Amino acid sequence: MNLDKKDQQLLTLLQNNARTAVSELATAVSLSDTPCLRRIKKLEASKVICGYHTAINPRSLGLNVLVYAFVRLSQNSVSAANIFEEQVEKLNHVLECSVISGSYDYLLKIIATDLESYESFVKHKLGSINCIANIESTVVLKQTFSKKQLPL
Structure with a gap:
């Protein structure tokens, strides 16, 4: 999958905190909520994002x-x-x-x-x-x- 700059920004943000609200992610990458969520779903469907985990000490x-x-x-x-x-x-x-x-x-x-x-x-x-x-x-x-x- 070809990742553009916004996809890379989203992945960076999600790696740092997977619980970030879509509205915050959208604002950070200069998108509205719906296109931002669409991009995240596309990254999940293509297995670039393969899960969400909790880090435990x-x-x-x-x-x-x-x-x-x-x-x-x-x-x-x-x-x-x-x-x-x-x-x-x-x-x-x-x-x-x-x-x-x-x-x-x-x-x-x-x-x-x-x-x-x-x-x-x-x-x-x-x-x-x-x-x-x-x-x-x-x-x-x-x-x-x-x-x-x-x-x-």
């Missing part, structure tokens, strides 16, 4: 540990990859799963209450997925920032 829920886990599968096959991806998607503590290049097959972003709960998660949940050959974990000591907004 993980620490407020007692989720104090962030870990990146590198996973190597026991075999490089479509069936092993499908099994792994289906199983890992069911694990609530896994926030992201990415296929990567290099000596590992996947990179997982995992959140936990503490290191003991992460260890238990690896032993009883993640480690129970049969097609995993190796897991290497990197614990985040301090997250300096996390951006949600895409550059437009």
Whole structure:
């Protein structure tokens, strides 16, 4: 989809605050309400906007540990990859799963209450997925920032 300047402005505003009223958005991009809402609906229909989410502070829920886990599968096959991806998607503590290049097959972003709960998660949940050959974990000591907004 070709995005013009007004579409880009709308996306920037919505990334900063998805709860901004259509009237405020319209004023900010010099449109009336109806054309502004039409543009937003078009962006949603074309999957440029793929959802609206609430940002929650993980620490407020007692989720104090962030870990990146590198996973190597026991075999490089479509069936092993499908099994792994289906199983890992069911694990609530896994926030992201990415296929990567290099000596590992996947990179997982995992959140936990503490290191003991992460260890238990690896032993009883993640480690129970049969097609995993190796897991290497990197614990985040301090997250300096996390951006949600895409550059437009």
